[in-house]
Amino acid sequence: MMNKKIAIVGAGISGLSAGIYALQAGYSVTIYEKNKMAGGECTGWNRHGFHIDNCIHFLLGCNDSDQINEIWKNLGVLSDDVQLYREPYFYCMEKDGITLHLWRDLERTRKEFLEIAPEDQRELNLFFDCVKNCECIKPPCDISPAHMNLFQFMKMGMSMKQAAKANAEYGKQTMQEFVNRFQNPYVRGMFGNYFNSNFIAITFVTSYAFYTSNSVAIPMGGSVGMIQRMCKRFEELGGTLNLGVQIDKIHIKNNRIISIEADGQIEKDADDYIWCADPRDLFYQLIDVKYIDKNLKYMYDHQDGYVASTGYQAAFGIASDEELELPEGSVIFPCEPYTVANENHDFCGMRVYDYDASLFPKEKRVIQCNVLQNAVNYEYWEKLRSDKKTYDAEKERVAYCLMERLEQQYPVLKGKLVLLNTYSPVTFTSWCRAYKGGYMSFNALKGYKSKYVKSTVKGIDNLFLGSQWVQNSGGLPIAAASGKFAVQQLCKREQQS
Ligand SMILES: Cc1cc2nc3c(=O)[nH]c(=O)nc-3n(C[C@H](O)[C@H](O)[C@H](O)COP(=O)(O)OP(=O)(O)OC[C@H]3O[C@@H](n4cnc5c(N)ncnc54)[C@H](O)[C@@H]3O)c2cc1C
Numbered sequence: 001m002m003n004k005k006i007a008i009v010g011a012g013i014s015g016l017s018a019g020i021y022a023l024q025a026g027y028s029v030t031i032y033e034k035n036k037m038a039g040g041e042c043t044g045w046n047r048h049g050f051h052i053d054n055c056i057h058f059l060l061g062c063n064d065s066d067q068i069n070e071i072w073k074n075l076g077v078l079s080d081d082v083q084l085y086r087e088p089y090f091y092c093m094e095k096d097g098i099t100l101h102l103w104r105d106l107e108r109t110r111k112e113f114l115e116i117a118p119e120d121q122r123e124l125n126l127f128f129d130c131v132k133n134c135e136c137i138k139p140p141c142d143i144s145p146a147h148m149n150l151f152q153f154m155k156m157g158m159s160m161k162q163a164a165k166a167n168a169e170y171g172k173q174t175m176q177e178f179v180n181r182f183q184n185p186y187v188r189g190m191f192g193n194y195f196n197s198n199f200i201a202i203t204f205v206t207s208y209a210f211y212t213s214n215s216v217a218i219p220m221g222g223s224v225g226m227i228q229r230m231c232k233r234f235e236e237l238g239g240t241l242n243l244g245v246q247i248d249k250i251h252i253k254n255n256r257i258i259s260i261e262a263d264g265q266i267e268k269d270a271d272d273y274i275w276c277a278d279p280r281d282l283f284y285q286l287i288d289v290k291y292i293d294k295n296l297k298y299m300y301d302h303q304d305g306y307v308a309s310t311g312y313q314a315a316f317g318i319a320s321d322e323e324l325e326l327p328e329g330s331v332i333f334p335c336e337p338y339t340v341a342n343e344n345h346d347f348c349g350m351r352v353y354d355y356d357a358s359l360f361p362k363e364k365r366v367i368q369c370n371v372l373q374n375a376v377n378y379e380y381w382e383k384l385r386s387d388k389k390t391y392d393a394e395k396e397r398v399a400y401c402l403m404e405r406l407e408q409q410y411p412v413l414k415g416k417l418v419l420l421n422t423y424s425p426v427t428f429t430s431w432c433r434a435y436k437g438g439y440m441s442f443n444a445l446k447g448y449k450s451k452y453v454k455s456t457v458k459g460i461d462n463l464f465l466g467s468q469w470v471q472n473s474g475g476l477p478i479a480a481a482s483g484k485f486a487v488q489q490l491c492k493r494e495q496q497s
Pocket of ligand 1: 010014035042054057058059246248276468477479
């Protein structure tokens with residue numbers, strides 16, 4: 001096995017994870033990445049002397065006791081040398097001079113909310129108790145759920161049994177239905193303007209539980225630093241990173257991939273292949289849909305039930321080193337209405353980047369705004385993009401609308417904001433080939449079950465699948481675990497043959 005060669009497509013989190021696990025299993029590994037830099041969606045870039053951190057709002061698995069923590073340490077992402085920043089809250093809402101926070105300290109949040117909304121006491125207490133119970137929810141890290149036997153699946157379920165009540169309460173309810181359980185306008189504003197209204201409420205409850213369990217933090221150095229550490233680990237183990245190579249053809253013979261091709265160039269043959277890029281391209285363009293996992297196909301075929309999260313974003317630099325009274329982290333606030341992709345919005349969501357002096361020194365602080373978008377909005381942006389001038393103008397128009405609202409909310413920002421960059425859902429598709437601009441994978445909507453996708457590909461013996469798309473919700477931990485799972489299945493097949 002020692003000289004067996006593996007080719008991996010995609011140098012995002014999943015591809016680098018697969019590469020590191022494969023090298024550790026004794027394989028020789030080459031990763032092919034279409035972009036000139038590794039990272040995929042976990043990336044950042046500089047504009048006008050400011051840094052834009054595209055990805056990490058929170059990294060799950062920052063406690064030693066978290067199972068995913070072991071994976072992060074193995075991948076070089078976390079170590080004693082990497083400092084962590086723990087934001088005090090998930091997000092807050094400022095309205096009419098009142099600020100509500102979802103603090104890490106659950107009891108502090110309970111107190112704050114009950115003071116504002118005593119009329120919602122019953123529903124609030126139920127919600128906070130359910131958040132506590134959801135602290136046991138962790139992404140699977142040992143074996144892919146798609147490959148678990150019944151016993152293993154039940155064991156995984158048992159490890160999260162405390163969350164059963166929360167699941168019964170909120171597992172079949174949309175965010176809008178969840179919001180309707182509350183009467184107080186501040187509570188409704190807080191819960192109703194952060195997530196998409198058609199998402200299932202348990203996702204929101206679980207996301208907050210990641211904070212209250214203290215499992216999330218932001219590693220200093222941000223998304224780019226995290227990727228650099230993974231690349232370093234990969235290359236120190238002897239891996240080869242081939243950047244700027246887009247795989248556009250795959251040749252199959254006798255149920256095996258015999259070679260892959262990029263721009264007419266046959267890339268060196270490998271014994272096994274791991275696809276860690278968007279699987280839609282793989283099955284619908286490069287090989288044949290007949291090979292697709294039935295769960296994955298079901299999700300693509302039921303677009304009303306499985307949607308990718310995406311957004312329109314604008315980044316602003318704060319051209320001042322003055323002490324400014326700005327909130328920390330993620331904030332939402334009501335504002336004058338504005339339109340994005342023909343939809344009206346009356347809330348603004350922003351995030352202040354000032355916690356990492358290596359990326360955002362005082363004179364280079366950044367604010368990013370994110371307006372959540374869906375598949376319908378995606379079509380809008382995609383159509384608009386066919387005329388680059390109109391597309392750019394529209395992105396800029398929205399950005400200036402948002403800048404105005406930021407200045408109205410925080411007059412200290414007046415005249416200090418510099419527009420750095422705007423990006424729409426189609427940016428993620430052109431950058432990473434992400435399906436419908438998705439920066440997280442499928443979200444199962446009301447009436448649809450979460451699905452797991454196998455790391456093996458039926459009908460092609462030497463092809464394996466990674467990427468965040470193998471599990472609902474996606475995100476960094478799912479992507480990292482998917483790389484490990486793909487190598488696990490590859491090693492298993494090796495042992496069997
Ligand atoms: C704005 C934003 C904020 C986010 N915030 C968070 C967060 O706070 N916490 C969290 O957990 N997650 C977050 N995420 C999600 C996280 O970034 C993703 O889940 C994760 O990075 C996905 O990794 P991946 O390897 O599955 O896919 P990708 O990152 O898409 O990597 C796939 C790679 O394959 C390459 N590729 C595609 N096709 C080919 C081809 N044919 N040939 C060669 N290369 C190819 C792509 O260029 C890409 O580099 C965020 C994402 C975004 C965009």
